[in-house]
Amino acid sequence: MKLNTFNRIVWLCGFLAFTTVAFAQPADLSKELYKATGIADSLKENANAVIRYSSDEILIKGAGKAVLKHYKLVTILNDKADYEARFQIGYNRKYDVVNSIFMRVYNADGVLLKKYYKSDMYDGLAYDDATLVTDDRYLGIKHTIASYPITIETGYEEDLSSFLDLGSWNIQNSETSVQTSVCKVSADPSIGFRYSCKNVKLAPQKGNKDNLETYTWQVKNLKAEKPEDDVPEWCVAKRIAFAANQFQFMGIPGDFSSWQSYGKWQSALNADVCSLPEARAEEIRKMTADLKTDKEKAKFLYKYMQQNMRYVSIQLGIGGLKPFPATFVDQKKYGDCKALTNYMYALLKAVNIPSYYAEVNAGTNKEPADPAFPYDPFDHVILCLPLKGDTTWLECTSNRQPFGKLGPFTENRRALLVTENGGMLVNTPKSSMADNVFNSETHIALNEDGSAKATVKILSTGEYRDLYMEMKSNSNDDQKAFLIRSLKLKQPSVFDIKDGADENDVKEVDLALEYDKFYDMAAGDKQFYRPRVLDIWTAAIPSLEKRRSDFFFEHPLQKKCTTVIDVPAGYTVESLPVNVNLKFSYGNYDVTYAYDAAKNQVTSIANFNIINNRIPAAKYTEMQVYMDNVLKAQNKKLVIRRKAS
Template identity: 35%
Template sequence: MKQKTTLLPLILWLAISSLAAFAAKQTNPIDLKKGANVIINKEETVFAVASRGSATTTFKTRITILNENGLHRAKLYVPYDKLTKVVYVKGTSYDTYGVKLKTLKNSDIVDVSAITDNSLFADNRVKIANLSHTMYPFTVEFEYQVTTTNMLFYPTWAPLDEESLSVEKSVFTVTIPAGLKLRYREANLQQPVAMRTEAGQQIFTWEVSNLAPFKSEPYMPPMAELVPMVRTAPTDFEVEGYAGNMETWLNYGQWINKLNAGRDVLPEATKTKIAAIVADAKTPEEKAKRIYNYLQNNTRYISIQLGIGGWQPFEASFVDGKGYGDCKALTNYTQAMLKTVGIDSYHALIRAGDDVAPILSDFPGQQFNHVILSVPMEKDTLWLECTSQHESAGYTGSFTGNRKALLVTPEGGKLVSTPTYTATENTQYRTATVKLDEKGNGTANVQTRYTGLSHEDHRDVMQNASPENQRKWLYKNIDIPAFEIQNFAFELKKGKLPEVNEKLELSLRQVATLSGKRMFLAPNLMNKWDSTPNAVENRKWDVMRASAYTNTDIVTYEMPAGYTLEYKPTDTNYKTEFGTFKTITKVDGQKVTYERTLQMNKGRFKPEAYAQMLEFMNNIVKADGQQLVFVKNVQ
């Protein structure tokens, strides 16, 4: 009887545990561990707007770290500056059995500067809390609160913010006084916002649960476009006494005008100097280019980010006297110099960077990280990157080209497009002559012209690397199996479509291979494709190609005496919506001429088009691997 009495609680406990496990499985059918390094068990973000000029954010999270690839989530980073204050940071960690490992003390929280090397004045700092552990899995809990008077920015909620992360539950709440208007943009949510009014506060709540890890695919759109996300923004706002409205781009531009007002005054001596610089210029464009050249030769970029200074430029007289400024200040200075010679120009706010996601044109707000100058001309617009000491006037390139910018006119803001560079402008045109000996070795003289986006890597190497490092870069980037550089030279030609001309003298080892009396030659010397992306079954996302270009190679070989052609590959010509590819091989005695042209188009295609794109790419790989066969004549 005692044994039965002892076993009963155990049996009941097992039964209850089984039922609990079954219930949990029914409510959470997704295996959150599969494909995950991290599980967000529970996360809550509350953004409480107190007025148009202040708000408080409270954040709580519980995270399970499954392996070392998720260890970075055991660190919490809380940035702050003059306008944002950290109220508290808390944290606790637990082992796999739920036993407490550590509770954060204030002395455990590291406080460091967050300014970059090119920052002279900046107040950006970050508090770092680290609860890393060496035995997996383990769990961390973090909580922090910050207050801000920088109401340009309302939060963006993106619970699935990286790959190999799953989310059990995440909640985002915004509270805002009834007299203020919240603007928001939802994407890819399980359910829309829940709204209610309570004690004079509007309360907006979003929630997601059981999100499996995001699976990336080759050539997919930006991840931020595909995952659950809520963007919020103010209507009326205030920053350090500057009040504004952000409901339209026009209104936001008017606020920028408030910040810029009266900051374009130059010393009389500088006005006189500028007038002399452009005295004999024949056109407004020539005047603008001379002033831009003066800017590049007499100033340098230094980041200045102090409070409202993150958006308000330093006075033109400051830049004139100091010789430095950030993007806003240098743009303002250039605008002031142009104004002295009767040329109108406008600040253009832009989201700069290679491969950045486009701004949301239908959701006005502070979505920008950079300022350039737009100078309208009679037939075109001259865009000036005022932070660069080397860039060509009028060239926007991969950093600010092919995107929307907010033009700040006297009337207010207006969205415009910066230049887009096409496949016929982003080019690589190469000619090479190769002389082979009987062992398959050779010498080559190669000349290549790079234009548009295709010239940028070579331009950067020219401007930023020593000759020795330029040579090292060439060895790393020339796609030939075995070679030595005898001589090289670069030449940069500036313009609205700049170009770099590259000259190489190379010695080649076994560019052709021997087998008995036969010599095998792959005629594509330097631009060979040898792989393609992986196939994707049941592809989910659209196919996106963000850039377009044209590559042309014309290679002439002088074969060694005594060899005759035995086999020549068939010429190729493929035309698809993704691009075109064409090769022509001609043999005339000992002279072989190989021509290859590849044009890749940019665009967005349906997921099912991925298989056709892979087929096109595989055809290129196959063609690039083809060889000519020569046979040595036997006397």
């Protein structure tokens, strides 16, 4: 992962009104704003917090030179907005100076309860479990809330001498209303300041002052909205993104007026680190000498990298954007996404296979880059191989990702190829339901007393494979809990898990289950069963009067569950669940049941498919009804009865 100046670890009382921007209290701020009683009822509706007043000022003095000032007064109505009482801001000691930091706490009547300053804050390294070393740090403090409502006042000022882009003004967060919020940008005309409105139409008041271009945005009395499930924040969050054509990042100037010009800047950063020494390159050529095609060689070298290198995050100096040399990775056997991708590039270069370093925004259903608004949304790097008639993408940080498969982490969005001619936005591939397959084969042996033994074989590909590969690193108890929850397994009395093979990118997991009582109910000579040990689909979709946003699954999917049930001797089938065939615009479900009297066996085959991971809001109700019917279909019972003597 790479971190740019503004997308570091940065929070101010949860989320900043400005992504990275405190200074003293505005002189004309009314004292009534500190009192919770002054909040209009309309702003309390659906709100956990109310922004009483916020002000963000950005002075862009030149490329890489900016002063950010932030002030915020927020009333917290309940514990769901406790994040607003946390102050955490990331910074870099070499290029950031943070001053005038304060946090003040007021009770419901506007009486000052507590003051915090910079000296009260924790100052630590900003890293996660995968980060080995970093230059990035953070300042943080948290106020413990005793009663509600409570008002938090925060502010600070940051002087920057390095930036790549200028982040965003986040206007409104989920379940938060806004009484008044103002953002003002003053920019040297020579840097080419730009902005782009996201999920909002809000024109600035433009002007000129002291030879600077000025832009001022203001919002008032924005009511809180109830959040909708399963929609990425970027699809709904009201914000205005900022950028500048001219930048300077950690001492290196650049041009961001186009994707092409930025790509040239990145290409220059990579130029002296993307080759292996000739002796090592010759060794690589010998390793692949018996392979005939470029694809065979690329697949071999990808597996070699996966088996010999490991991922760690390194954030030192320009290292947030510049890869460590390929020779470093070759010798040390580790690197971050930039270094490993660059190393794979160097391996391919050694055998004369061209490839492109590609920057991308990583994470499931993350925001794609905007072709019309060049800026830096990227936090990850992958590799693109323009093989003849078969463009192939490689995720270089995973030691188990199949060759040529990206998965939801980076698929179906725009990536910036760093080419010899500069940057070029291209679409990463989109997986189909056939790429993410879950297939289970279950055999259940029923006993006359209602007990049962069952075996389950799970075969999985794509994201399901990744899920079960990840699962095996957990404790046995955690694996059982995960399987019971995710598959809606009927709780067994004996539960054994066997980690099966992973061949041809198909992962096998085998389960052995025993039940003291498998039936749901017994009445007289009849027993009623759920005719399976797991459900093919488990998620209920809530009913809504009107869906505002598109609904997102993590990925398309294809599931099949085959179940064979041995009916106990002395029993026969009284009734089978009815066969069901359901469809909606983006998926289908069917299940069939058959009884073989000669074998005294019931066989069911269920299929469930989601064709596209993004469902338009207009199709939400259709999908909700469909999903509800799928769950109902799975609740139908198999009834067996004792044979007459």
